[in-house]
Every structure is written in structure tokens, then in C-alpha cells.
Amino acid sequence: MVMRFWLFTIFVVIPVTVLPSRAADTLDLRDMAGWRIVVDDDASPAERYAADEFHDLFLKVTGHDLPTVREIGESDGNIFIGAGRALEYSSLDYTMKQDYAPEQLRVVVQKDNIAIVGGRPRGVLYGVYQFLEECLGVRFLTRDHVHVPRLESEDSGRLQEVDFTFTPPLTYRMLYYTEVMQDPKLSARLRMNATGPGMLAKFTDTQKARIGGYVTGYFLLHSIGSWMGDYDADSDPAIRALQKDGKRSPRQFCMSHPKVIRRVTANVALSALKHGKGATIRVVPEDAGRCECERCHGIADEYGGAHAAVVIKLVNDVARKVAMVRPDLTIGTLAYAWYRKPPENMPVESNVRIQYATYHACQRHPYDRLSCPTNVDTVHDIRTWRTLTDDLCFWHYSVNFNDYLAPPTNLDAVASQIRTSVALDGRGIMMQGPGSGLNCPFADMMMYLMARMMWDPGDSPTALREQFIDLHYGAAAPDIRRYLDLQRRTQRNGEGHSNCNGPFDEFGLSVELGRKGIEIFEQARAAAATQVERDRVEKASVGAYRLALGHLWYGKAPDDMSDTERRDARKIAGRLFELCRMHDVRENREGQPVRVAAQRLRKALDMKDGEAF
Numbered sequence: 001m002v003m004r005f006w007l008f009t010i011f012v013v014i015p016v017t018v019l020p021s022r023a024a025d026t027l028d029l030r031d032m033a034g035w036r037i038v039v040d041d042d043a044s045p046a047e048r049y050a051a052d053e054f055h056d057l058f059l060k061v062t063g064h065d066l067p068t069v070r071e072i073g074e075s076d077g078n079i080f081i082g083a084g085r086a087l088e089y090s091s092l093d094y095t096m097k098q099d100y101a102p103e104q105l106r107v108v109v110q111k112d113n114i115a116i117v118g119g120r121p122r123g124v125l126y127g128v129y130q131f132l133e134e135c136l137g138v139r140f141l142t143r144d145h146v147h148v149p150r151l152e153s154e155d156s157g158r159l160q161e162v163d164f165t166f167t168p169p170l171t172y173r174m175l176y177y178t179e180v181m182q183d184p185k186l187s188a189r190l191r192m193n194a195t196g197p198g199m200l201a202k203f204t205d206t207q208k209a210r211i212g213g214y215v216t217g218y219f220l221l222h223s224i225g226s227w228m229g230d231y232d233a234d235s236d237p238a239i240r241a242l243q244k245d246g247k248r249s250p251r252q253f254c255m256s257h258p259k260v261i262r263r264v265t266a267n268v269a270l271s272a273l274k275h276g277k278g279a280t281i282r283v284v285p286e287d288a289g290r291c292e293c294e295r296c297h298g299i300a301d302e303y304g305g306a307h308a309a310v311v312i313k314l315v316n317d318v319a320r321k322v323a324m325v326r327p328d329l330t331i332g333t334l335a336y337a338w339y340r341k342p343p344e345n346m347p348v349e350s351n352v353r354i355q356y357a358t359y360h361a362c363q364r365h366p367y368d369r370l371s372c373p374t375n376v377d378t379v380h381d382i383r384t385w386r387t388l389t390d391d392l393c394f395w396h397y398s399v400n401f402n403d404y405l406a407p408p409t410n411l412d413a414v415a416s417q418i419r420t421s422v423a424l425d426g427r428g429i430m431m432q433g434p435g436s437g438l439n440c441p442f443a444d445m446m447m448y449l450m451a452r453m454m455w456d457p458g459d460s461p462t463a464l465r466e467q468f469i470d471l472h473y474g475a476a477a478p479d480i481r482r483y484l485d486l487q488r489r490t491q492r493n494g495e496g497h498s499n500c501n502g503p504f505d506e507f508g509l510s511v512e513l514g515r516k517g518i519e520i521f522e523q524a525r526a527a528a529a530t531q532v533e534r535d536r537v538e539k540a541s542v543g544a545y546r547l548a549l550g551h552l553w554y555g556k557a558p559d560d561m562s563d564t565e566r567r568d569a570r571k572i573a574g575r576l577f578e579l580c581r582m583h584d585v586r587e588n589r590e591g592q593p594v595r596v597a598a599q600r601l602r603k604a605l606d607m608k609d610g611e612a613f
């Protein structure tokens with residue numbers, strides 16, 4: 001198998017995508033002043049936007065303000081953005097003789113013409129970004145930082161002839177971070193093709209069309225309650241889930257109860273008629289505990305003790321019913337919390353999508369390594385789900401719900417998490433960050449890293465991170481790197497396999513790291529060459545100040561805390577809240593503004609309400 005794979009690779013990849021380097025086959029960017037951008041009359045809004053993005057960034061890199069035209073006057077000197085009549089009559093006409101997948105892109109560079117083509121709706125736009133990055137060295141680092149290299153040496157600024165094609169392996173790529181969700185432009189540049197469900201209505205049709213729209217159907221939120229509607233539960237309390245304390249749950253339903261099955265199935269089937277072509281309907285338990293009734297336990301026992309069997313049984317019923325009236329629709333459900341374990345040998349209908357939520361996974365460690373039994377278990381579950389369904393996607397976490405201001409805990413884990421998802425044929429990833437927050441420590445770096453890895457899991461996470469640090473922090477980069485190396489070493493030596501909802505020390509983070517970090521960030525601040533760099537350093541330093549406060553941050557002061565320690569803590573807290581104000585750091589945990597943390601801290605330090613730190 002291995003040998004066949006390599007033969008295949010050598011045969012296909014080398015001759016087609018990377019031509020040998022020869023001086024005669026290079027194109028000098030400095031000589032392109034007379035070129036033109038060609039866009040067809042029938043170009044889509046996203047293809048026109050792609051041409052605008054190309055024009056603006058090409059101008060910044062090369063200084064050439066190229067005109068955009070729809071017809072070609074010359075047979076060479078054309079940059080074709082998208083297919084069209086002009087391309088059809090050019091030397092690159094062959095790029096139009098195949099169909100492209102919706103996000104597939106193809107970039108052909110020849111000495112006298114360039115074509116950036118691809119599928120609709122987003123292939124061409126993403127092709128432009130790929131060209132700008134790989135051929136010109138542009139980097140879309142954050143919403144307000146696009147790195148644009150300058151043409152300096154003789155060696156830079158030369159393009160080799162190439163015919164490159166790429167199809168992203170994930171159909172759905174979503175960063176649940178406010179910074180990306182609320183900004184279609186940044187989202188497209190990072191090639192994230194989805195936003196939060198609540199955001200969709202906030203953008204105009206024009207905004208959405210420009211970036212080729214958003215993909216939906218892979219963010220499978222809880223929904224059973226809404227399918228039950230205004231059903232009078234009091235008339236039959238047994239439709240509610242039986243809790244361990246013997247009471248009936250106010251939120252969860254017993255999903256094996258015949259009335260629940262009938263009502264959910266009927267209501268979903270009825271609503272199916274109203275959905276657009278190919279839509280996904282969510283049938284997901286509420287975010288509450290499982291049902292402990294005998295019937296639910298009986299079903300779980302039949303399938304290896306996995307309570308997901310109760311959910312899948314209902315979802316399968318719904319899926320069969322919907323398939324009769326709307327075979328194009330998908331029924332989506334979660335594998336999460338008490339229903340994350342796959343039911344043994346239980347068939348899943350082919351029109352069902354399973355979104356595996358890694359809520360219980362260890363945040364600190366890579367996937368599938370001996371050193372982390374928790375994640376070995378997680379991957380085992382995912383693999384088993386994969387044997388039950390072809391339509392698997394993921395809900396991952398890059399957040400500590402308990403502690404938004406602590407530094408990211410998954411520096412060493414996230415790349416393997418994404419790669420594992422892709423290796424197991426996952427179709428999409430919803431990466432939940434501190435979504436309700438803004439400007440959390442190192443969130444910019446994490447967003448960049450995760451977006452790039454989701455787009456192309458073959459990319460190097462180390463190279464991406466190093467490049468981000470160099471370009472974003474400039475003269476302060478060596479100190480920032482020193483801090484991050486120290487954090488990673490500290491975390492590696494720590495204990496614990498906490499999920500996305502634990503105290504800071506369960507991720508290997510420590511108060512000492514925070515104190516040492518403050519020193520390093522002060523040095524970084526002094527090293528910064530500009531105010532912009534200084535601001536970026538300060539924004540990232542919030543995590544170190546937060547860590548230095550240890551458990552005090554959660555409102556627990558040690559019994560033996562001395563006056564000196566109190567004064568010291570007040571000083572650190574004062575600086576922390578000052579930084580939060582300066583850099584618009586909004587939340588301390590999900591739905592909780594930073595000022596609530598300040599109040600809690602005052603209480604722990606025996607301070608008055610509103611007293612200055």
C-alpha cells in the first residue's frame with residue numbers, strides 16, 4: 001500500500017503542479033505594470049470582489065495600479081479572475097475545460113498570462129487569496145493587520161510558471177470568535193466559510209454575496225424542546241426525562257417516550273416541506289442530563305450501554321420519515337456529553353449527520369498520543385462513530401469557559417485535533433472560542449493558526465505560529481516567543497487532563513508562569529519598535545496578569561495572605577483592568593463582563609465596592 005501511494009504521488013503531483021525552476025520560466029512582478037485584470041460580464045459578485053481584492057493588494061505589493069477590463073486587447077499580459085469569454089479565447093482556455101467543486105481553486109501562472117479560476121461560489125475568491133499569499137507573500141494576520149511584503153531584492157518578486165489546484169478537505173470551516181463572525185471580510189480572507197447563526201441576519205445580501213455566501217447545516221444546536229412546541233407536559237409528566245433524584249426534568253425530554261417520538265417526528269416532517277433544497281434540520285436533545293427511565297436504560301443496554309442509542313433511535317425514525325417526503329434534506333444531531341459514546345453496532349440512517357462535540361476531550365494534549373488517555377478515548381469514540389456514519393463533523397473547543405482571560409491552553413493540541421478530524425473524514429469543524437468575548441489573550445494568533453490549519457491541514461503549525469509572531473510583534477517577537485516557549489514548557493510539565501471548563505492549574509498553567517510572564521511582557525513592551533507593536537504586546541500580556549492572580553481570580557483568597565501579598569495582588573489587578581479597558585477586552589467568562597470579575601476580586605481582597613485597585 002505504501003509503495004502504491006508513493007508511486008501515485010510522484011506521478012501526479014510533481015509533473016502537474018510544480019514545474020522545475022528555470023530562469024526562462026519566471027515572471028518578474030516589476031515588469032507587470034502594463035498588465036490588466038480581466039473579469040467577465042457574467043462574473044458572480046464573489047468573482048468581482050475577488051478581482052477587487054486582487055487589484056488592491058497587488059497594488060500594495062508591486063505599486064502597479066492595474067486596470068480591470070472585461071475584454072482583452074492583447075493576447076498576453078492578462079490576469080483572468082474567473083472563467084469567461086476572454087479566457088476561452090486565450091492561451092489558458094484549457095483551464096475552462098473542466099468542472100470545479102464549489103471551493104476548488106486553480107492558479108495557472110505563465111510568463112505571459114495568469115488565470116485564477118475555480119468553482120462557484122467561493123473557488124475563485126479563495127484562489128485569489130491563495131495567489132496573494134503564496135506568490136506575493138501577503139499574510140492575513142488579523143482584522144487590522146494584513147502583512148504586505150515589499151519588493152526589495154532582485155531575487156524576490158519572481159513568479160515561476162505553475163499550474164496549481166487545491167480543494168479544501170473540510171466543507172465547513174467556522175471560528176466561533178466574535179472577531180471573525182462579525183467580519184465577513186476577515187472571514188473570507190481566512191477562508192472561514194461560516195458564521196454564527198445569530199449573525200446571518202445581520203449582514204446584507206450584498207455583503208454575503210461578495211464573499212460567496214455562508215455554509216450552514218454544521219452547527220447543530222439543541223432543538224428537541226422546540227419540536228415539542230407547546231405540548232402540555234403536565235398532562236403526561238412521563239414525557240419529561242426522569243432525573244437521578246426521581247424528579248422530572250424541566251428541560252429534557254424522554255426521547256424513547258412514544259408521544260415524544262410521534263410529536264417530534266410529525267413536526268419535523270411537517271417543517272421539512274418548508275426547507276430550502278439540501279437543508280439540514282436539527283434534532284438534538286436539550287443541553288441537560290439524560291433520562292433515567294427503564295425504557296431509555298433498556299435501549300442503551302441493547303447497544304453497549306451507550307445512551308446515544310436513545311437519541312439515534314429517535315433521529316433515525318425522523319430521518320426515515322423525512323426521506324419519504326424530502327430525500328434531499330439531512331437530519332443533523334450531536335454526539336455530546338451523555339450521548340457522546342457511540343452505540344454499539346447501531347445503524348445510522350444515511351441522511352443523518354453526526355456532529356461529534358469534543359467537550360470532554362483534554363484541551364492541553366494532542367490527540368491519539370499515549371501521554372493522554374483522555375484523548376486516546378476521544379479518538380476511539382470518534383473512530384467508532386465514523387464506522388456508523390459517513391456524514392461526520394465536529395464541534396471543537398478552543399476556550400476555557402471558566403476563564404477567558406487565561407492564555408490559550410491548547411497551543412500544543414489544536415493542530416493535531418484539526419488533523420485528526422480531517423484524517424477521519426470529518427466534513428466540517430465548528431471551533432468554539434470565547435465567542436461572546438473579544439480580544440482575549442493571543443486570540444488573534446490562535447484564530448490565524450486554526451484558520452490556516454482548517455483550510456490546509458498539511459500546513460505546518462510551527463511555521464504558521466512562528467511567522468505570526470515575527471510579523472505581528474516585530475521587534476518584540478523574540479520576547480513573545482520566549483514567553484510562549486516558557487508557557488509550553490510549563491504546561492508540558494504540569495498535570496491534569498482538563499476539558500474546556502476547568503481551573504487554570506488543571507491545564508499546567510501556574511501563578512509563577514504569570515509572574516515570570518509579566519516580566520517578559522515588560523521586556524517585550526520595551527523592545528517594541530512602534531506604538532502599534534506595543535499595543536499588540538499589551539493585549540497579549542493580559543493572560544500573564546490574569547495568571548499571576550491565581551485562584552484569587554475566582555474569588556478565593558488564601559487564608560494566610562499577608563498585607564504585602566494583598567498590596568501586590570491589587571497592583572497586578574489594577575494593571576490588568578487598565579489593560580482590559582485600553583484594549584477592549586470585554587468578557588471574563590461566557591456572558592460575564594470583566595467588571596464582574598473586578599467586583600469579585602474586590603470582595604476577595606476585602607475592598608469596598610468600586611474601590612480603586
Ligand SMILES: [Zn+2]
Nearest residue numbers: 254291293296
Ligand atoms: Zn426515558
Ligand SMILES: [Zn+2]
Nearest residue numbers: 362365372497
Ligand atoms: Zn491530556
